[in-house]
Amino acid sequence: MNPMNFVILAAILFSIGASAVLLRRNAIVAFMGVELMLNAANLALVAFSRLHGQLEGQVMAFFVMVVAAAEVVVGLALIIAVFRARTNISLDEPAELRG
Amino acid sequence: MVNDVLFWVIAAVTVIPATSLLFARKAVHIAMSIVMVMVGLATAYVALEAPFLGIVQIVVYTGAVMMLFLFVLMLVGVDQREELKETLKGQRWIAFFAAGGIGTLLVVQISRVTMPVYRPDNPLVGEPDVIAVVLFGKYVLVMEVLGALLIIAAVGALVLTHVPRLTPRQTQNERARARVLAGANPVNKPMPGVYARHNALDVPALDPEGKPIPESISRVLKARGQTRDGKEFLPPSKSEGIEQ
Amino acid sequence: MLSLTWALIAVPLASALVLLLVGKRGDSWAPWAGVGASGATFVVGLGAYIELLSRDASDRSHHQHLFAWITGGELKVDAGLLVDPLSLTFVLLVSMVGTLIHVYSVAYMAEDKNRRIFFAYLNLFIAAMLLLVLADSFLLLFVGWEGVGLASYLLIGFWNYKPEYATAAKKAFVVNRIGDIGLIVAMGLMFAAFGALDFETVLGGAAGASEATLTGIGLMLLLAATGKSAQFPLQSWLGDAMAGPTPVSALIHAATMVTAGIYLIVRSAAIFNGAPTAQLVVAAVGAITLIMGAVIGMAKDDIKKALAASTMSQIGYMMLAAGLGPIGYAFAIFHLVTHGFFKAGMFLGAGSVMHAMKDQVDMRRFGALRGAMTITWVTFGVGWLAILGVPPFSGFHSKDKIIEAAFVGEGWQPWIFGGAALIGAGLTAFYMSRLFFMTFHGKARWTDDQHPHESSWLMTVPMIILAVGSAFLGLILASGDRFATWLEPVTGHVEHHDPVLSIPVIIGATLLLVALGAFAAWRLYGAREVVPVATQGSLATIAARNDLFQDQINEALYQRPGQHVTRMLVFADAAVVDGAVNKQAAGFLKWGESWRRLQTGYVRSYVGTILGGLLIVLLIVVLGGL
Structure with missing residues (x-):
């Protein structure tokens, strides 16, 4: 089995995650979509690492995970702050920036 | 493979x-x-x-x-x-074309690529010791920066979720003081029937000065006229000052 | 005393400032301070005159440089004073008549609680007028020119608590500004042509300039002169200017300021000599105004307005003389001086009458004042004879010369101008006699509360001095052409020209017309009873009473079209200029509105945009790889 198949799998997962961000109004669900997209990218990185026989891809994936962890912490803190202010975590509610 | x-x-x-x-x-x-x-x-x-x-x-x-x-x-x-009904006009179509299009294009493009696969006799396996050499060798600076990022993110999350106290916390002493200043009875309300001789629910409690406390009797008994005034429990000299 | 000429301006100016700033504590001594400042200028002027007289005739010009005033690029103007026979004539006239009128005002304004301000303004006027005549450049002259305009405005509106007086002041101010535009444009043309504004360069270089340039400058100077001197077509303000206190009318609107236009033209003689067309226009303006003023004067019942019309007419004579070229300049100034005396005297007389008659100005309410106010009657009578041109009074010597000069020339001009001057003399005789008879003769038509009495000596003494001047000044100055010789360094020497009619014929005709006019006035207003309320009169009378409809004409010709043009411009400004800008702005706004729709405020829309962008990038990659 060619590792390229994993790259295709990563592409499919990425588009599923993107659809989730586009479609779901629940901030947490949308956020999970973002996580899925990040993981898809990670999968591609690992697959390429395997393809080229180099460790850099894995190291990059590792860094992505760290950054994603930091992002999750801040992002969820934001969601909680928004929830405190609005008792609601719909992404469509805070539309004050409407032009 | x-x-x-x-x-x-x-x-x-x-x-x-x-x-x-x-x-x-x-x-x-x-x-x-x-x-x-x-x-x-x-x-x-x-x-x-x-x-x-x-x-x-x-x-x-x-x-x-x-x-x-x-x-x-x-x-x-x-x-x-969550209601799955879409509220934004055309968002479904946008999602369908954007995400679907991206997926399709990626798949198309990836499947067109042919890449020589690395097939060594003993493949390079990402064991912790091997990764560690790269992480703490070539990418040590990135590693440190990411560590800093994590700490900052943790502190940031704390700051974001922290609700600051706007007024100083009230102590028990202060609360009691406020209650007395508001004119409340300084002592706890006694239950009815203290010093009871019979079915004492109909007898009011007495305060430390020996006066009956009308509030200590149930309103229902009062409405029914089934209360007693408690005069009988007072010393004779003070009986004039007692009111129902 | 020549080195002290700066004091001529500085002293009254300082006095004016002190009087304005000193506050109420100066009320008691303010009138005499004003008189003192004005008198000081007369003393200095007289000293300068004596010093200049002791010099040789060709050397009678003293130029005093004060300071470098404006230095900007090619324009360099120094502030300096030029004392020569012409300016000194004015200095003496202004300071002497001015001082007399100051003295007169002490009594005339004694009841007014703002008299300190009044004397401050009078001193300001003296300073500005002397600056005007002493300036050595057109620009400095312009400062004085505006200064007298300001003083005139302030003094006409001195009693500005009456709205119509304030309006009169405003009218004088605005009409004068129209003339000022002429002076400004003239200065611009001078700078373009000669690169300088001082008299020496401009007048010295005039001979070398083209006739078109000189004509342009001359016409613009004439516009300035018509504004200041109330000549046609800017004459309308003078009648209303009589709203000011009578001493002001005497000093500013009869004797001195209104003659500034004549001064300007005579001073710019070198320019006009090179521009015959401009000269012709000057003479024509003079001729038109002298007839017009006389016609208006015939119908006016308001004694001050009648005198104002007469002033207009007399300045018309001077303008006519100035337009005749070198032969007329000296006579213009000569008439200006004599007119300054007799007209100021008559205005003071009118003021005296008004003072006696509780500020009544309607001549139909006067009559028979001869007995009650003998001194006024006599002094006024002398002025009357002088303006009529009865020999040997002053007017005869000055006006007759102008009439003679008007008859000099070739073709149609002498007949037109001479005829106008001659008819004007007859009309003058009629309206001045009418005024005189209506005021001092006939039956008393006073209202019940009027008890005429002679004025105090403070008022009569100046009148007497002016009357003496009116009587003999002409004779003194005319004997042996003394005045013309005195002015010769400025106006140039002129050979004697023969008029188209012989001189005795002209004098005879003039005197005959004067006698006829005076006789007609006697028949109509002296011998016959004058009705206290004016009858309707003929169409011509109505026209003359309404100043020949000058205000209506101005309104119809300038104001209404101006208003319409303004309205049109405002509309065009709103519709075209603002419209373009506003439409453009509205367009941008709409454009922005359409872009605003992209900012929905929904995070998911933004994500859609981001992913759309990614889609496009991918499309390029995929299609590019095909």
């Missing part, structure tokens, strides 16, 4: 739960599905000769990140159901 069966299993274990992101109503179900996806991806990493990353994936994503998600879900209300 990766076993074909293993790939298809991994594909099924990741893609099918991932679609719950689009169709499931309850956020908890979605979170659990994503945990499933994460485990599948960890398996994929191991299959792709990156066992360290696979373990890290399990620990970080299924262990930490997804648990954090669940935690927040509990905090904001696990019952929050």
